[in-house]
Amino acid sequence: MSPVARMPESSGGSREKILDVAESLFARRGFAGVGLREIAQAVGLGKSSLFHHFDGKAQLYLVVLGRVLGRIEGRLGGALASEGTAMQRLDRWIEALIDAFAETPPSARLLLRGLVEDEQLPPEAEALPEFAAVNDTLDRILAGVYRLLVEGQRAGEIRTGSPPQMIQTLIGAVVYHFASGELGERVLGAPLLSAESVRERKAELVRLFHTGIAACPGPRQEDPS
């Protein structure tokens, strides 16, 4: 076929390359919107080769999702284990989540799909061990921030209210933003992932959770504008 000796150094990292490509494609068009042929071609392999690394499309998708969640969990764990008040750790938790999405841009979209699209996978995929692993990681992440919020409430640093409701807000405000793509850039009038936008997003969310959106009517400092 090819007279030239193919195979630069591809033999080693094929699995990782497949995961990278699949992550990007699944993030863009979803589980049902991407074909294995397309993934294989983008990697530079034949479609059959994918089946030597993964058991099928559903398992590949779950491995991709698990890898993303694992990366995020690692970053968030650092924030949870850091020093300081619960509110300070919550700030770091938010910033770590933002950093995770800014570092690996497709993550946010992939995660949003994974979180919201429970019915996209064929039913038999729920029996795969990777499915349970994804759910476990998700539960650990959610339990971590839940404990942080409760601790903050007990310490009087966080106002009363339902921690699950706060978690929903946190996830929505962070994940949606970095998954919003073209529309988000239209709203912002600036690229989503530039260093400046990322910094601005962190500042906005930290400020939101500290003081809300309303101007503080009481004897709070206000800017002269």
Add this chain to the structure above:
Amino acid sequence: MSPVARMPESSGGSREKILDVAESLFARRGFAGVGLREIAQAVGLGKSSLFHHFDGKAQLYLVVLGRVLGRIEGRLGGALASEGTAMQRLDRWIEALIDAFAETPPSARLLLRGLVEDEQLPPEAEALPEFAAVNDTLDRILAGVYRLLVEGQRAGEIRTGSPPQMIQTLIGAVVYHFASGELGERVLGAPLLSAESVRERKAELVRLFHTGIAACPGPRQEDPS
């Protein structure tokens, strides 16, 4: 001959039924995840009949999306045109958005997909008039809340900060919540769409935007409710 004033809707509600079914299915599994056969069967029609009401899958999807956006725009318009301060109107805007999603449950998921998945449609679909209509409606909605935020800032009712960033937060916190499905119910430990959950969500978001999440450190007045 002469334009016969037929009434296309009463003669057969097929078109509306198709739209209802398609909205629900597209919301659950996305554009690529739903086949026309499945839609037709769920409606109780043959697949060919869909083509007598719509030009194809992409156009059907865009009509569904446009219908959802139209419903939402109607509700939000009422909030924008209401009486009161900008902050009061913003509260009503948020509550109207929540009501829209609570009333038509698939809306949130469909919208989240539509907003985030720009690459899911075949490229030629962007030339369809429905595509432009969807974008126009979206722009009007975004422009409306943008003006509201700026007005609130000028009136000193809303703190300084980037209105687009605030919009991203608003959308994420509301749309994600009602699109979060199974995971959201796991987080909340309660159904997403019960009257109580909807009321709680409104209260949480209004409170968030008014005072943040942190306990107010200063001598703020506590509302004696």
Add this chain to the structure above:
DNA sequence: CATGCGCTCGACCGATCGGTCGGGGCTCAG
């Protein structure tokens, strides 16, 4: 040399995809 193994491949499978086509039943105007 031979053997086995990790990895890749093209050919092929049945099923399903979006979309087309010609025609049949229905109602209403002439």
Add this chain to the structure above:
DNA sequence: CTGAGCCCCGACCGATCGGTCGAGCGCATG
């Protein structure tokens, strides 16, 4: 009656889907 419009349908199209199969490759062992 006869046509004209709808609305609907089953049959069919080429393309693509996820997945299987057997063989071929280079390479490390004997």
